[in-house]
Amino acid sequence: MKILAVVRQVPDAEENVRIIEGRVDLASSKLVLDTMDEYGIEEALRLRERTSEVEIVALAVGSARSEEALRTALALGSDRAILVESSEPLDVIAVSSIVAQVAQSESVNLIFCGGQQADWDSQALGAAVAERLKWPQATWVTSLTVDGDRISGKHDVDEGTETFALSLPAVITTQQGLNEPRYPTLPNIMKARKKELTRKKLIEFGTSPRVTPVGSSIQIKERLRKMLDGKDAPAAAGQLVDLLRSEARVIA
């Protein structure tokens, strides 16, 4: 079986980002592999540990820096990687065309992609790829079993949780709860550098962005810098609850 794990690079949620002219300045930001995509890599690794003859190909479509995300995917254990380099931002539908073409030329049986992008929140990629390939898809999967060319599992739907069964080839989108992604190992970080990483140009896919980003307005949340006087503990707790409710709006 051949698995395609689609990965993206996103700003590290643990770090600060700079906003320049209304946009997140990616050049100065620390970028990491999207956690959502880590679930896909991890699931592919687990399938390979259980079944023989599984090859895992990691695919990234994006800037040259996406190589870092692919190296992480390789360090985690993917067998090889493909980087489709694009200097301009691509919308999800354009990306789906590339993913579908790679899936076909590589003759993969199973595609993993994140249920949602950590940065722009789009959930469309998995569905768009499945549509292009006319493959079945299961989205927001939380557990998965593969038996020959049958896969079954559980996933979240609007009404709750549903169990599903479908046959390969298929597209699976992942989410938190599917597994607990491992850390790469130190020796594998070194070995990742020696694994095959194929670079392809956007032009080879006859795809161009159909949506042009014009501008964005980014909500910058300043901290309130409020300190509560804790001498009267019950009063301080009351004030804290008020602030969490009215200012931070994290509780109802």
Added chain:
Amino acid sequence: MTATENTQFELSADQQSMRELAVSFGREQIEPYALKWDEDKYFPVDVIKSAAALGMGGICVADDVGGSNLSRLDAVLIYDGLAAACPSTAAYFSVHNMVAWAIDRFGNEEQRKRFLPKLCSLETLGAYCLSEPGSGSDAAALSTRAANEDDSYVLNGVKQFISGAGAADVYIVMARTSEPGPKGISAFLVEKGTQGLSFGPCEKKMGWHSQPTRQVILEDVRVPAANLLGPLGTGFKIAMSALDGGRLNIAACSLGGARAAVAKATAYMRERKAFGKPLTDFQALQFRLADMATELEVAETFLWKAAAALDAKAPKAPVLCAMAKRFVTDAGFNIANDALQLLGGYGYLADYGVEKIVRDLRVHQILEGTNEIMRVIIARSLIAQ
């Protein structure tokens, strides 16, 4: 960013990834609990063991026995990353790895195969026993004896201040097998559970609360001759060469701790107001922060240089390691102490995490050879030339 292996003052992409791995592991598995471990004096053996899956049980050990086979420079980056979460826990990794490295470097094949796979997988933990109640800085004056009897050695003596003692499974014990002075010392591998091996109570100390420090008491401890590490009479040499790497590692632990303190102080200064403006608006405090950041960079760059020299087996490496240990641990402590000052009264409170860093980093100026002894080593090399 592309690989920068060829520029001298930049890390390679792999090295950056290794440091990031250590930082994320620390951030996710250590930092959330570090203050609690400190308060409870809890040695987080489970978390330490879980790092084996990342290859942190035998960082500089060869791969045929499960090691990660990395360089000293790589190792420094890893301890730095871990120490940003908790210097004390990171320092235990350094102790364990020093033991594993010494067995890999000086052990015979049988010993390597017997001890290293389990040390690398962290199924067993290591401890390094050089200091004694009567000899610390003057380690060559140690008095623990190992008497040869038939095919075994019988060890008697007390080892003082042993990190990980009691919890550790494999103890490298330096003991006297013949004449006074360094040439009469040999190194032995003693396993926990050996008859006659016991431990003193946990020392009550200023910092390093996430790892035990205890006496190791040897009363007629009989070990087979097969547990002699390296040739007879080379124990002091083994102990000292293990310390070259150990000194880099402990310096790296100071660096990571200081880095975390600077980050905490900077974040605090942005939020704290005095005299109607944030602390970041006071030039006196800006300058202090600028000096701290500069010291940190200088310490880091020099530590990398010393590590690279040890990797290259440069003749000057031991002196550079001593210089790095002295400079980086002093700088690290001062930076952390300055960070504490920037937090005002809150810096003195445990909840803010900075006073713990100060307490943890203080001992790095004392152990693995005091910073005075580092000066002795450096001066001796200058005068001898």
